Amino acid sequence: MSWQQRIDSALAARRATRTLRRRQVVEQGAGRWLTAQDKRYLNFSSNDYLGLSQHPQVVAAWQQGAARFGVGSGGSGHVSGYSCAHQQLEEDLAQWLGYPRALLFISGFAANQAVITALAAKDDRIVADRLSHASLLEAASLSPAQLRRFAHNDPAQLQTLLAKPVGGQQLVVTEGIFSMDGDSAPLAEIDRVTRAAGAWLLVDDAHGIGVSGSGGRGSCHAQQVQPDLLIITFGKGFGVSGAAVLCSEPVAEYLVQFARHLIYSTSMPPAQAAALQASLDVIRGDEGQQRRDKLQQHIALFRRGAAALTMAMTDSVSAIQPLIVGDNARALWMAETLREHGCWVTAIRPPTVPEGTARLRLTLTAAHETDDITRLLEVLDAAS
Known part of the structure; x- marks a missing residue:
């Protein structure tokens, strides 16, 4: 098998299993809001847990x-x-x-x-x-x-x-x-x-x-x-x-x-x-503790609301709140549905996670507001 054949075969296999990764161009993607193609979304895919990427200091x-x-x-x-x-x-x-x-x-x-x-x-x-x-x-x-x-x-x-x-x-x-x-x-x-x-x-x-x-x-x-x-x-x-x-x-x-x-x-x-x-x-200052407290409030609010959803949750009490969908195609469809309703969420599929555990990897941050979490739960309930 030639170099090109090997590459083509590997890419074809990813496409067939709906595991092909694609990068998304964004104008702003680290804070509460994500902007892409002139549209603004509530951002639930950022690892900026305390919202410090935008901090003036x-x-x-x-x-x-x-x-x-x-x-x-x-x-x-x-x-x-x-x-x-x-x-x-x-x-x-x-x-x-x-x-x-x-x-x-x-x-x-x-x-x-x-x-x-x-x-x-x-x-x-x-x-x-x-x-x-x-x-x-x-x-x-x-x-x-x-x-x-x-x-x-x-x-x-x-x-x-x-x-x-x-x-x-x-x-x-x-x-x-x-x-x-x-x-x-x-x-x-x-x-x-x-x-x-x-x-x-x-x-x-x-x-x-x-x-x-x-x-x-x-x-x-x-x-x-x-x-x-x-x-x-x-x-x-x-x-x-x-x-x-x-x-x-x-x-x-x-x-x-x-x-x-x-x-x-x-x-x-x-x-x-x-x-x-x-x-x-x-x-390590007082503001940092205030941001951690706010993040914990968001996590507790989300987990209370997400308990009623049909998707499986992990035992996470961290800012990372995965919802296990299972099927790759369904995970992609749900992520796209959430984006259509203004919530930017990423579908994670194999080989990043084990086969059969495709998921929506939701991340909550101190930059969010209570209404943002409520909106996410409403959209998730409609999509599930």
Whole structure:
């Protein structure tokens, strides 16, 4: 089969199963409203959980940072791209989350890949929750280590897998809040099982940081767990983009030496680090708590109303509220129907989620108003 035949065959298979992905051009897509093709929709597909992407303080910090530093970093942090703005943000993140060090990365995908690629060796074993993010599972599967998956949120099976003989070290991988189901990992029990086996724990808390825990410190803080490696990303609760790895001093120095994503990528613009600093200030202040409280009110209102719908719900009490439709074509039809009624919702289908679990992935934010949630429930009831 030629290159072109292989490509054509793969695309044809996606079309036949109604799983072909298409990008949508939008004029504005991060806040309460999404604008596309001159039409405005209530936005229920944004991960901007606290509404900080539009926050005047965050926007002004980026603008002021651009005026001071320019719009790019000019190189890798190992060459000339590590500015005082980067250093200050790393130090503040480490202090806030109770770690000796924090290292900034250009994205959560890059951070996950960098850590696993740098750590995993031939005789090691990575034991990951089967619903872990693609960046984690891909890095683990491409590493020289053995990859084993435990049943979703099942510490008992994790314990069984960790008990099997292994020549090297073991790394347990999970998320704080899972991106497609919106449910939380039993981190305290996972941590206990991991420690008992002498393994290390890596938690990707992309969807918990800024939103969960005291002061928005995330899922691990909420369950009084300090993993060996904590990955946080800034495209959700922080409303910007990028990521950081929180770890010990020796691990940080090791990553500085061996994490290729860190060494060979241009660092994030200093202006972006300045915007993240402003976002962090909001998150850990009184306004951040007010926004978290408002988000929780929206979640409670939605779950009360959605209980009457015919679609299955997950156990999520996070900003991610999936409604399981099952059939790919029906999920696409429902998403389009909701858009026709002014609500922008995305249908998620395999291979992003398991076969037979196509869903409407709804996200609620602090930028929404109570009437927005009520309107969404009305439209969902009519469409279902």
